[in-house]
Amino acid sequence: MVDVHREIERKYAAGPDVELPALTELLAGAAGPPDGGTPVATSDDAVELVATYFDTADLRLSAAGLTLRRRTGGDDAGWHLKVPAGPDERSEVRLPPGRAVHTVPAPLRAFVHAATLGATLRPVAEVRTSRAVHRLADATGRVLLELVDDRVTARRVRPSGSSGDVVGAPEQWREVEVELVEGAGDLLDAVEERLAALGVRPAEQRSKLERVLGPADEHATTRGRPTPKSPAGDVVVGYVADQVDRLREQDLRVRLGAPDAVHQMRVAARRVRNALRTFRRLFEPGVVRPLRDELGWLADVLGRARDAEVLRERVRSAVEGPGAEEAVGSGTHAAAVAADAELGQAARDALDALLGELDGDRYRRLLRDLAAFVADPRYSDEGRRRARRVLPAQVARRDRKVRRRLRRARRVPEGRRRDDALHDARKAAKAARYAGESVTGVLGKDAARYARRMEDLQEVLGEHHDSVVTRARLRDLARHPPSTEVAFLYGRLHALEEARGRETERAARGVAHAADKRKLRRWLG
Incomplete structure (x- = not known):
């Protein structure tokens, strides 16, 4: 049985040496949580995440703006299908990891069949992430905001034409994701303003996979625009x-x-x-x-x-x-x-x-x-x-x-x-x-x-x-x-x-x- 989760988040590019303050300090003076008392910041120890991303050979999911992966590590390990639902919003379909590592579960294949037309889904990228998680909660314990600080190492995977795959050279970067949990939408704006003051800017890519594979529109089919003289x-x-x-x-x-x-x-x-x-x-x-x-x-x-x-x-x-x-x-x-x-x-x-x-x-x-x-x-x-x-x-x-x-x-x-x-x-x-x-x-x-x-x-x-x-x-x-x-x-x-x-x-x-x-x-x- 699949679970569907709604995510509202923004992604930022950060330099390797940028020091991020605690969320309470980062948001000092911003509009606080309504009726929740003094906010409290908590942080978890860093976790190691390993994700394998899947697509067709001609990257049909990427062209459709979809992201499909199997990830281990963290508290949401499993299969994830991310579907755009707005500028800062996505729906995420989740399944348990199961035993199969390189075979996409049948329910997810059905979900994306209209995009793939039944073409084989295979690994196209491997992404390893060292993630530190920081949360902002109100005095009642309600989590308002979550900020994750990711150190990423990613590689492209291509079919070799034989029994194995060719793995590309690794690429490394750092990114910050800010997800709205139960807080008001203006908290995202407040965080973005404070991050900008630290030199942290919105990321050019919408996802880690896009950074590895390139922009989605590069994989989309382009059609010529007809004129009155066209057939x-x-x-x-x-x-x-x-x-x-x-x-x-x-x-x-x-x-x-x-x-x-x-x-x-x-x-x-x-x-x-x-x-x-x-x-x-x-x-x-x-x-x-x-x-x-x-x-x-x-x-x-x-x-x-x-x-x-x-x-x-x-x-x-x-x-x-x-x-x-x-x-x-x-x-x-x-x-x-x-x-x-x-x-x-x-x-x-x-x-x-x-x-x-x-x-x-x-x-x-x-x-x-x-x-x-x-x-x-x-x-x-x-x-x-x-x-x-x-x-x-x-x-x-x-x-x-x-x-x-x-x-x-x-x-x-x-x-x-x-x-x-x-x-x-x-x-x-x-x-x-x-x-x-x-x-x-x-x-x-x-x-x-x-x-x-x-x-x-x-x-x-x-x-x-x-x-x-x-x-x-x-x-x-x-x-x-x-x-x-x-x-x-x-x-x-x-x-x-x-x-x-x-x-x-x-x-x-x-x-x-x-x-x-x-x-x-x-x-x-």
């Missing part, structure tokens, strides 16, 4: 490649339970699928259809988990937000708690099902096929023509579908059929938006403006569809509620969603009118 296929493949990268990045965030990760991964899958459908004529027959089908499957799998998230969020907002008591009635707290528990379990079950699919062969095969398509797309004659001449007409086909579906929705009587018609219009607006976004880089402001208007339309119609889906789900839940109080709550929420649906339908008329202006689509020809 139309190059423009689309560049957009698809960016969205595939985004999909693969979100894979790990989904596994870590990061907020909005399921939604963002689903959006990336849909954008790739839409591009392959909208611009299918730019590729040889039979090239993109299998990818589109599999991306549709993935979007559906992600959609089930996302729908469970949305339902729980909407119910929480209704029972906890401003005016909740007036909207759903007083005395509903117990029912709201019970409903949230039921919806929370449904969301967890949906996420577990999603994670099972992400560990399956079908998803992994799709990732490989997408990578192969990006690396070697096969263009039709139209795909080899100039982007400026070809792409507007492809977007125009999407645009005509939006307007046809909006006209149909206006003619359909109120009720289920209109809900379905508005949903169809929403899907068409989303496809047109993505099409506009995919060509913005070469067709400029007109395409960007068009995409924004389609996004406005998609959003308001999406809110209407979410209301429709929520009502249907509430009706299902109300058939087998955990109590009559919860059944009553579901009924009140259903009535609120009906009102919300009517409001969004009215709002959609105004947005649709703004999106229908002729000057918005002059660039389409």
Whole structure:
């Protein structure tokens, strides 16, 4: 079972002869720990840490900003996968060290599969660290801050082409890491200011491994930026490649339970699928259809988990937000708690099902096929023509579908059929938006403006569809509620969603009118 830890820290380069004062002395006069009394500094004896870092032969983890190691020594010995989560923040996935020294545990291989695409993980660096640990605690014993002073010896490891490895010449340096434990964020700023006065500056590298291997962007794939004169296929493949990268990045965030990760991964899958459908004529027959089908499957799998998230969020907002008591009635707290528990379990079950699919062969095969398509797309004659001449007409086909579906929705009587018609219009607006976004880089402001208007339309119609889906789900839940109080709550929420649906339908008329202006689509020809 993996453990996930959150780290907020900063890293500094220090000269070998710099004397670091005790933390209480270093922070004298700085804003102290709130309500914690006089701070206390403690230090541990130096410990020896030995870490072996793993990556693929072409350093795919490094290119993705990920760090994977097995470390011995200290109180957190074991396997560590470090994942960036912000400028000073990382998530760290931990596993016990186990017996295998050079074989990455299966759970961690699964975590990084979207980055490695199954390539072998092997040692790429060895790092030995003599570490002194200093802590700042308040008078209650609560640790606020931890400063580690590291003396590092590191070597690059390369495959030799035979049974052994080639170990590079050792490199030595000193660095200081400051981690926020339970203290306020301004403590980091105060430490940085005091360290700067001692000549200790922020490190140029984000990690020890980066210092050994070089900056991560050196290992990342660089793509040329297309122009209006570029082949139309190059423009689309560049957009698809960016969205595939985004999909693969979100894979790990989904596994870590990061907020909005399921939604963002689903959006990336849909954008790739839409591009392959909208611009299918730019590729040889039979090239993109299998990818589109599999991306549709993935979007559906992600959609089930996302729908469970949305339902729980909407119910929480209704029972906890401003005016909740007036909207759903007083005395509903117990029912709201019970409903949230039921919806929370449904969301967890949906996420577990999603994670099972992400560990399956079908998803992994799709990732490989997408990578192969990006690396070697096969263009039709139209795909080899100039982007400026070809792409507007492809977007125009999407645009005509939006307007046809909006006209149909206006003619359909109120009720289920209109809900379905508005949903169809929403899907068409989303496809047109993505099409506009995919060509913005070469067709400029007109395409960007068009995409924004389609996004406005998609959003308001999406809110209407979410209301429709929520009502249907509430009706299902109300058939087998955990109590009559919860059944009553579901009924009140259903009535609120009906009102919300009517409001969004009215709002959609105004947005649709703004999106229908002729000057918005002059660039389409």
